[in-house]
Amino acid sequence: MSSVTRDYYEILSVERTADGEEIKRSYRRLALKYHPDRNPGDAEAEIKFKEAAAAYEVLSDPEKRKLYDQYGHDGLRQSRGPAAHDFSRMNVEDIFSMFNDIFGGGGGGGGGFGGQRRGVARGYDLETEVELTLEEVSTGVEREVHFTRLDVCETCTGTGAKKGSAPIKCPTCGGQGKVQQTGFGGMFRMVTACPACRGRGQIIKDFCETCKGKGRMPRKRTIGVKIPAGVSDGQAVRVAGEGEPPPPELSPAGEGLRGDLHVGIRVREHTLFEREGDNLHLELPITFAQAALGAEIDVPTLDGKAKLVIPRATQPGASFEVRSKGLPELRSGRPGNLIVTVKVEVPRKLTKAQEKMLRDYAASEDQAVLPETQGFWKKVKDLMHGA
Secondary structure, eight states: OGGGTTTTTHHHOOOOTTOHHHHHHHHHHHHHHHHHHTTTTTTHHHHHHHHHHHHHHHHHHHHHHHHHHHHHHHHHOOOOSSOOOGGGOOEEEEEEHHGGGGGGTTTTTSSOSSOOETTEEOOEEEEEEEEOHHHHHHHOOOEEEEEEEEEEEETTTSBBTTOOOOOOOOOOTTTTTTEEETTTTEEEEEEOOTTTTSSSEESSBBTTTTTTSEEEEEEEEEEEEOTTTTTTTHHHHHHTOOOOOTTTTTTTTTTSSSSOEHHHHHEEEOOSSSETTEEEEEEEEEEHHHHHHOOOEEEEEETEEEEEETTOOOOTTTTETTTTTTTTTTTTTBBBOOOEEEEEOSSOOOOOOHHHHHHHHHHHHTTTOOOOOOOOHHHHHHHHOOO
């Protein structure tokens, strides 16, 4: 498996200083993204799914993580503690059963993969993303979101069995859906989903021709999602009940609570403004004359223009506030400010009149400046005359 040579922190896209919650969130996101049911026939996605599981098993365990940080993969292989699992040989559903706590099992916090909350089966949460402009962040927007979710197969109503047939009790687990495994010389035991029935407690002899025995079918869905004003990059909007129904092993017909859809926000970089919380920053070029004498100028904002008074003798790099022209605060709606930092530009070309005025000004300050540039032919004439 490729994960034995790849860095576990790199696989989960976290820093080495990441805490347990950050590691858990990253693994959950990757497991959702690369789940084979959402990537049918994609061998690379299954590899990445199992890589993420291997990385999470180590980095979520303080002892294994310490060993890994000190000695890398060799340290884990030589450890006398519980051995790491070979996820490349494991069934996908078995992997989910191992980490059921972070996919919603046990409730608390609302959501996840096929867990139960207060005795009610709950479906998978889903994630997707939308990209917004700063203008859209400023006003809020409703966006169409396209995603694919697994829904109950209409042909077999979720059983996975061919019409006219029915599942039978699994002979491997006796209908329990779970088996107990012993490892590392009998020093520990682990209860996992039955590999024969994948935790359902039943096996199917005649598969449904539509879903091939899975009981679920991928379906594309489009919904409108209201994005509130003031959201930040990396935040998410939760749409309750737009996730998946409970998995077949918990409820073949999908009865229970659907998961939620989490719409992640990505904010596109702006050509003029930089964001800092609810404030916006703008670098504004002004002329030497405006800086020295002062001026009233128009500055761009997200919704048009605003007046800004530049006082006399303004120095390069000075900053000014334009009140209430930033972004709204997410909860209160109170607007931030626009911070304008001036940049005094030196003109690249001067007319003769402008150059004379500047030379007169320099002379009044008794400042030394370069002499006036002579024309090419005048230089040639002076050179020849001197010769």
